[in-house]
Amino acid sequence: MKIVLPSALTGIVTGVILAISRAIGETAPVLLVIAGGFTNSWKPLSPVSAMPLAIYENAKSEWPSQRAQVWGIALVLVIFVFILSLTARIWASRSSRLEISYGTGDKSNG
Secondary structure: OOOHHHHHHHHHHHHHHHHHHHHHHOHHHHHHHOOOOOOOOOOOOOOOOOHHHHHHHHHOOOOHHHHHHHHHHHHHHHHHHHHHHHHHHHHHHHHHHHHHHHHHHHHHHO
């Protein structure tokens, strides 16, 4: 375990971060299957619908302001997934550099 877990940790953490970002973007199909309700509120502590469901509900609206809201929500989701993916890649590259530097240090001492 002392060898396997540190070696696999980079891939595990990267996979978890990418899975979270993918789950955020794909909640609309799940909410539609379980009959998720569409609610919109300006109160910070009240429940609201998921962003993908808001995109789905407002994309077919006849009001230009709601269609503009769809583009804004989509942009927020894309930026959020981009930040999570970038974080995963940066973390993975830094972790692999640390593994390489520790690995070369052990070989030069032995």
